[in-house]
Amino acid sequence: MTTYRFSTGETIKHVVLILGALVVLLPFYLMVSTSLKAPQEIETNRGGFLGQQEMMVDGDCVRQGNAEEDCRQRPVVYNYTQAFEKAPLLRYLLNGVIVTVSIFIIQVVVALPCAYALAKLRFRGRSLVFGAVIVCLLIPVHAIALPLYIGLAKAGLTNSYAALIIPWTISAFGIFLMRQFFMTVPDDLIDAARMDGMSEFAIVWRVMLPAAVPALLAFAIFSVVAHWNDYFWPRIVITSSQELFTPPLGLREFKGEMADHAYGPMMATATIIVTPLIVAFLLAQRRFIEGITLSGMK
Amino acid sequence: MSDASLKAPSLLPRLPRLARPAVRADTPEASRARTGVLFTLPAIVLMLVILIVPILMAGVLSFTDYSLGRAGFDWVGVQNYEHLLSRSAYRSMFVATLTYVFVVVPASVGLGLGAALLISSLRVGGDFYKTIYFLPVMAALLAMAIVWEFALHPTLGIVNSTLAAGCDIGWLRGLLTGAWLGGDPAASWYGQGCADGFPLWLGDRDYAIWTLCFIGIWQAFGFNMVLYLAGLTGIPRELYHAAEMDGAKSGWERFRLVTWPKLGPTTVFVVTITSIRSFQVFDQVEALTSGGPMKSTYVMMYAIYEKAIQQNLIGIGAAITMVFLGFVLLMTLIQRHLVERRVHYS
The missing domain is CATH 1.10.3720.10 (MetI-like)
Known part of the structure; x- marks a missing residue:
């Protein structure tokens, strides 16, 4: 057992890091706290973290002709029910899941065979294809957004799931990553599978895919985090159809239409959007950090 | 997937002139080569359509006055x-x-x-x-x-209300306005904020x-x-x-x-x-x-x-x-x- 003695240097380091942590955590604290509080508490900045949770009357509810007693709610209940009732938040979350999952699956379906071919099959033009992948790695999505938008608009595809998904179906990074991983898979494994009469197609999905699970998991985290949080592309291609909004678009809409006193419900919405990834991160930190910093491997 | 289905049609016309086309086409190497092309094909097509062509398109469009919904466009040079x-x-x-x-x-x-x-x-x-x-x-x-x-x-924000609260605490105000160091409190950023409100x-x-x-x-x-x-x-x-x-x-x-x-x-x-x-x-x-x-x-x-x-x-x-x-x-x-x-x- 090590015993820890007091040391000035160590203490100063902790003080600096704690001050930093307070700044980092401030908006998270504020977001959750505001989502729990009553409007007056938010406006006067009182009530501590949790708020007093005194019964409050929902003004809209009374205006709709309900008796006042039926419209009394705890602030936390009010904020979170408003988040779901003022806007189809559940639909937004569902859209977020549909889009991120579809993107990931298509990326894998496209990238895996290509990566396998680049790593393990000899064919004419292989180095050319790999060169193209390397070049495509350099193309930032923001540079192709405008022409893609025009193409989708011409095809009448804006305001559709397809528009949200199509630009991300090809991941040069995914191909590159999986190719690097497949290079480390021994050829013997593949030859044995061929001896057993497996087709190349079966080898990709029944031999290589299971072997690549750790790399794929990291790539999944990379991909899902990026697309769940993405705002730029959905903002461009979803212009009118509210039923196609992804979570960030839904929150932005909420902010745009918000009356002054709706901070509670808005922060409840923000909390709901941010929470899934934060919780997943806290549960599997190592994997998440690995996945998000994958791009460091280039 | 059978070999037959893998035969890329574009490769066939060149083969019949050679003496040993049939044999060559059936070797595992040749069949794997075709598989390689086939496996990379979707990725190649998507890279072209989604990444490379749009970049070129953006380059071309930047020399035009194009707008969506209009029939034509004019070249406007640079x-x-x-x-x-x-x-x-x-x-x-x-x-x-x-x-x-x-x-x-x-x-x-x-x-x-x-x-x-x-x-x-x-x-x-x-x-x-x-x-x-x-x-x-x-x-x-x-x-x-x-x-x-x-x-x-x-007005509602925690940053400005915290800064304003600091103005009422003598020693903190003294520290942050630089009064302790002999500076003019009214000229400092914090002193001005206390007097006229924060940004x-x-x-x-x-x-x-x-x-x-x-x-x-x-x-x-x-x-x-x-x-x-x-x-x-x-x-x-x-x-x-x-x-x-x-x-x-x-x-x-x-x-x-x-x-x-x-x-x-x-x-x-x-x-x-x-x-x-x-x-x-x-x-x-x-x-x-x-x-x-x-x-x-x-x-x-x-x-x-x-x-x-x-x-x-x-x-x-x-x-x-x-x-x-x-x-x-x-x-x-x-x-x-x-x-x-x-x-x-x-």
Whole structure:
């Protein structure tokens, strides 16, 4: 057992890091706290973290002709029910899941065979294809957004799931990553599978895919985090159809239409959007950090 | 999948002239070669259609006055690019973008490095700080930007109300206004804030871009920290012992002689990726300032969005896109150059 003695240097380091942590955590604290509080508490900045949770009357509810007693709610209940009732938040979350999952699956379906071919099959033009992948790695999505938008608009595809998904179906990074991983898979494994009469197609999905699970998991985290949080592309291609909004678009809409006193419900919405990834991160930190910093491997 | 189905039709016409076409086509190597082409085909098509053709399209469109919904378009030569150079709105755009990049990159790289050095030198609690500092990387930037806007709200916000509360505490006010150091309290930033109210932050043209930079730094530095932590674990302990033998006694000497050079590759990468991401800043701007006040936060991505998507001026949007691409490629070339030079030296 090590015993820890007091040391000035160590203490100063902790003080600096704690001050930093307070700044980092401030908006998270504020977001959750505001989502729990009553409007007056938010406006006067009182009530501590949790708020007093005194019964409050929902003004809209009374205006709709309900008796006042039926419209009394705890602030936390009010904020979170408003988040779901003022806007189809559940639909937004569902859209977020549909889009991120579809993107990931298509990326894998496209990238895996290509990566396998680049790593393990000899064919004419292989180095050319790999060169193209390397070049495509350099193309930032923001540079192709405008022409893609025009193409989708011409095809009448804006305001559709397809528009949200199509630009991300090809991941040069995914191909590159999986190719690097497949290079480390021994050829013997593949030859044995061929001896057993497996087709190349079966080898990709029944031999290589299971072997690549750790790399794929990291790539999944990379991909899902990026697309769940993405705002730029959905903002461009979803212009009118509210039923196609992804979570960030839904929150932005909420902010745009918000009356002054709706901070509670808005922060409840923000909390709901941010929470899934934060919780997943806290549960599997190592994997998440690995996945998000994958791009460091280039 | 059977061999027959793999025969690419385009390959067949060339074969019959040879004496041994049938034999060759059936060897495992040949069949695998066809499989290779087939497996890469979807990726090749998508790379062309989604990545390469659009880049070329953006280049072509930047020389036109194209807009959606109009039948034709005219070639306007370099007029769009001339506008970028001559009009004051675009001068504001370059100023805002470059300000953002030149503030966020050094600050978030420096803070990332600083946090990594502190955390890796701790005896206990390193993982705790690492987790906290990484949280902003995971959270949707748009959502957190909206929370920051609320925190910085001129009247409701926790930042200004905390600053104002400090004015009523004598010693704190004395400290922050510099009165303790003999300065004139009324002339200091804090003293003026106490007297005339604290800034509007996002609503003030002198503060808006710096406020957005702050949000950008807040979001980005944890990512850099993690990369630096990974880099630090790769430095062999013996190097520090060796440096100490050679007389590098102070921590700064050891950092200068061992840590910093050894972190070179990490730094090159971190600076490149942070720069590219900073050129792409959009979420905070669109949600909080819409490029204002007075175009002080009119960054490139927002300009593309406003001109090309909202106002349907595709040509100018494409020209900005090409300039953006130029910046990104420049970054990448510099990175490649630095990486290769390092390889030659080591």
